Amino acid sequence: MKELLNIFKALSDKTRLRIIKLLEHGELCVCDIVAALEMVQPKVSFHLRVLKKAGLIKDRKQGKWMHYRLDESDIFKRFVTVSVIEKISDTMVKEDYERLERFMKNKSEGLEATTSKNRCCV
Amino acid sequence: MKELLNIFKALSDKTRLRIIKLLEHGELCVCDIVAALEMVQPKVSFHLRVLKKAGLIKDRKQGKWMHYRLDESDIFKRFVTVSVIEKISDTMVKEDYERLERFMKNKSEGLEATTSKNRCCV
DNA sequence: ATAATATATAAAACATTATTTATATAAATT
DNA sequence: AATTTATATAAATAATGTTTTATATATTAT
Structure with a gap:
């Protein structure tokens, strides 16, 4: 019951x-999410x-970046998250994704302009 | 999204x-639940x-009693509650049900002993 | 009518969670 | 080696949620 409670919480x-x-x-790194949510x-x-x-x-650590992804190994949890994904049709969610895309685009363009590796989430 | 949040909350x-x-x-009335949960x-x-x-x-009002039951009209909500029901196997839940049964039994016995209607959840 | 019962609601106290701000750590760059 | 970057963590504060206690309302019983 405690596990279930944690999921719902x-x-x-x-x-x-x-x-x-x-x-x-x-999969996204923390800075991607920070940029997308503007938090x-x-x-x-x-x-x-x-x-x-x-x-x-x-999560998965790679250099100084921490990457996060959905854990879909548990059928129940997977159903719940899929339900979430299906049910949410929110303006805010759309905006989050637009910001994410813009951020990712800038990242890849920045990558072309320089060979530096000291750049967010490469 | 707000509706979904309310469900998870x-x-x-x-x-x-x-x-x-x-x-x-x-369906149970408030006093049944009070007795079962000891709250x-x-x-x-x-x-x-x-x-x-x-x-x-x-809910459904009948006289001075308020009866509550699961609302299974919405498929998503129904799935979620069924999931809850399936996932919970807790000692506490078993004890709740035992108390409920005892309480219900006492109620029906009390009913036989008297014709009074001024009794909890008749 | 008066009393008793079932339930709801409001206010106060209490507990848990979320947010901010500051700092720490570790990896990569210079 | 010193600096910058990405992320985590801790402490303080703010916001939400829960529990208790007291009271109100409506229904039934006497």
Whole structure:
């Protein structure tokens, strides 16, 4: 019962639903999410931790970047997250994605302009 | 998105999951739930209100009693509540049900002993 | 009519969560 | 080596949610 409670608690916050919705588009690093949601980084990290504790997302460290993705290994959790994804049709979610796309585009363009690796989320 | 949030918020409390689990056994009045959970009545009423606001349960007034039941009209909500019901296998939930049964039994015995209608949840 | 009962609601106290601000850590760059 | 960058964590504050206690309302019983 405690595990189930943690899942529902994790899903009962708007910011976290927005993050789940973003991760539907694939693995993202913290700075991607920060850019998409226009929130300060510790806030995003806090919510990522809650989602991870509930077992809804997984992380992967690569250099100084931390990448997060949906954990779809558990059928129940997967259903719940898919339900979330299906049910949310929110202006805010659309805007999050637009910001994400813009941010990702800038990143890749920046990459072309220089060979530096000291750039966010390369 | 707000509706979905309300559903998850409603499900992210132990007392409310216990109530949902009890209502699986059929419609109950407030005093049944109070007896089963061994909680004070305003507390139970508070949680019933949260569940109702989220659209997870429906109520029906009969005399001075208020009866609550699961609202299974919405497929998504139904799935979620069924998931809850399936996932919870908790000692506490078993005890809740035992208390409910004892309470219901006493009620029906009391009913046989007298013709009075001024008795809880007749 | 008066009393008793079932439930709801409001206010206060309490507990949990979320947000901000500041700082720490570790990796990559210069 | 010193600096910058990405992220995490801790402490303080703010916001929400829950529980308790007291009271109100409506229905039934006497």
